[in-house]
Amino acid sequence: MMPADQIRARAASLRRVPRPFFTIAALLALAGCTDSSNEVQTFAVDVQVQLPETYAQSAASGSRVLLTSTERGTADTAVADAQGLARFTRVLPGSYLIAASLSLDAPQALALTGQSVAVTLNAIEPARTITTAPVAPITLRLAGSRLGDLVIKEVYYTGSRTPSGGVYFSDQFVEIHNNATDTVFADGLLIADAFGPAGQINPSTVPSPFQVQTGSVFVSSIWQVPGSGRQVPVPPGGSIVIAQDGIDHRNDPNGNPNSPVNLGNANFETFNERLDGRDLDSPTVPNLVRVVHRGGFDWLLPVFGPGVVVFRAPSVAALDTVLVPGTTATYVTRVPNNLVVDAFEALQNGNSAAYKRVPAALDAGFVFASGTYVGESARRRTATVIGPRRVLRDTNNGATDFEIITRPTPRGFGAP
Numbered sequence: 001m002m003p004a005d006q007i008r009a010r011a012a013s014l015r016r017v018p019r020p021f022f023t024i025a026a027l028l029a030l031a032g033c034t035d036s037s038n039e040v041q042t043f044a045v046d047v048q049v050q051l052p053e054t055y056a057q058s059a060a061s062g063s064r065v066l067l068t069s070t071e072r073g074t075a076d077t078a079v080a081d082a083q084g085l086a087r088f089t090r091v092l093p094g095s096y097l098i099a100a101s102l103s104l105d106a107p108q109a110l111a112l113t114g115q116s117v118a119v120t121l122n123a124i125e126p127a128r129t130i131t132t133a134p135v136a137p138i139t140l141r142l143a144g145s146r147l148g149d150l151v152i153k154e155v156y157y158t159g160s161r162t163p164s165g166g167v168y169f170s171d172q173f174v175e176i177h178n179n180a181t182d183t184v185f186a187d188g189l190l191i192a193d194a195f196g197p198a199g200q201i202n203p204s205t206v207p208s209p210f211q212v213q214t215g216s217v218f219v220s221s222i223w224q225v226p227g228s229g230r231q232v233p234v235p236p237g238g239s240i241v242i243a244q245d246g247i248d249h250r251n252d253p254n255g256n257p258n259s260p261v262n263l264g265n266a267n268f269e270t271f272n273e274r275l276d277g278r279d280l281d282s283p284t285v286p287n288l289v290r291v292v293h294r295g296g297f298d299w300l301l302p303v304f305g306p307g308v309v310v311f312r313a314p315s316v317a318a319l320d321t322v323l324v325p326g327t328t329a330t331y332v333t334r335v336p337n338n339l340v341v342d343a344f345e346a347l348q349n350g351n352s353a354a355y356k357r358v359p360a361a362l363d364a365g366f367v368f369a370s371g372t373y374v375g376e377s378a379r380r381r382t383a384t385v386i387g388p389r390r391v392l393r394d395t396n397n398g399a400t401d402f403e404i405i406t407r408p409t410p411r412g413f414g415a416p
């Protein structure tokens with residue numbers, strides 16, 4: 001005896017079959033093209049719903065799956081179980097549109113991706129012909145909008161001492177990490193240094209006059225990642241290292257044997273082309289585009305502590321150029337906060353808070369090294385590890401997101 005719910009389901013599935021189908025089936029039966037019964041065979045179809053590959057698990061449990069006949073317009077729904085499996089028990093042969101969706105709230109997304117942002121995932125297979133019971137589940141992989149973005153992973157700004165006690169800062173670098181669930185194309189990305197001193201460098205040093213303008217950050221030089229849109233992919237968990245000079249500083253004739261870094265494999269370098277040839281153009285490391293350069297023979301970050309701003313803008317020329325008050329020819333560019341992808345701030349020491357240049361909305365805190373030319377680096381902490389992917393801590397507070405480490409680690413991470 002059939003359970004009541006099966007009878008209802010059967011009745012429902014029979015009701016969904018429109019008359020012309022029966023007519024064709026009947027004609028086929030009369031012509032001897034089908035078996036003696038008028039019954040159309042149904043079978044079970046399992047749909048395996050998977051989360052995006054960069055998520056912490058594969059099974060998309062709780063997904064809602066819709067199986068729609070493209071010939072009859074009828075639809076059935078099923079919800080995926082803990083293994084991500086949705087089962088349709090009485091499927092007629094035919095062509096189907098299979099769609100799956102899953103909405104994650106922020107805590108669910110955090111557990112699966114490391115990013116605390118609500119997201120809706122979808123998958124669709126527009127025309128799947130199913131004539132017999134599939135031997136294996138039909139697999140659908142969900143996709144959704146990217147969660148997370150590029151973040152500044154490491155800034156090595158302090159420089160090093162030469163064997164004779166001299167100072168060396170050509171080994172500075174900035175590393176930008178893809179903290180997101182999907183590939184980010186770095187083409188066109190802009191990177192700049194915030195204007196203003198890092199602390200009470202001299203008795204007469206005063207904080208940046210732009211501190212009161214909290215809706216923007218004011219920058220000096222601006223460099224840009226080359227590419228027309230999809231030429232510089234940064235995979236999830238991947239990074240780009242931007243060197244001041246793309247050489248192995250430890251053994252290059254122009255380097256410093258005491259330098260802690262090899263930047264001969266950097267992704268980009270800042271080449272400041274000059275008539276006197278003072279900056280080197282490493283042939284093996286591509287150059288960033290020099291958009292605005294204001295002083296220095298290279299892109300020099302203050303060894304006392306830089307503010308670094310990564311942003312996107314349709315046109316740098318359209319941004320405001322501002323004369324620094326009290327100067328006659330010192331200009332900066334105003335970058336509205338809403339253009340900023342990420343910002344970092346290091347100041348001279350723990351008493352330098354009054355010199356903050358990056359608005360609190362972008363970075364509420366700051367880090368500081370033990371001194372200048374000490375080989376120390378500022379590195380973003382790891383929040384979690386999802387599969388092979390590092391998700392770095394990003395609370396927009398450098399004081400807790402970053403740590404000062406004794407040696408720089410291009411493409412390296414701390415313990416989770």
Ligand SMILES: [Ca+2]
Nearest residue numbers: 244245270271
């Ligand atoms: Ca350079």
Ligand SMILES: [Ca+2]
Nearest residue numbers: 281282285286
């Ligand atoms: Ca080069």
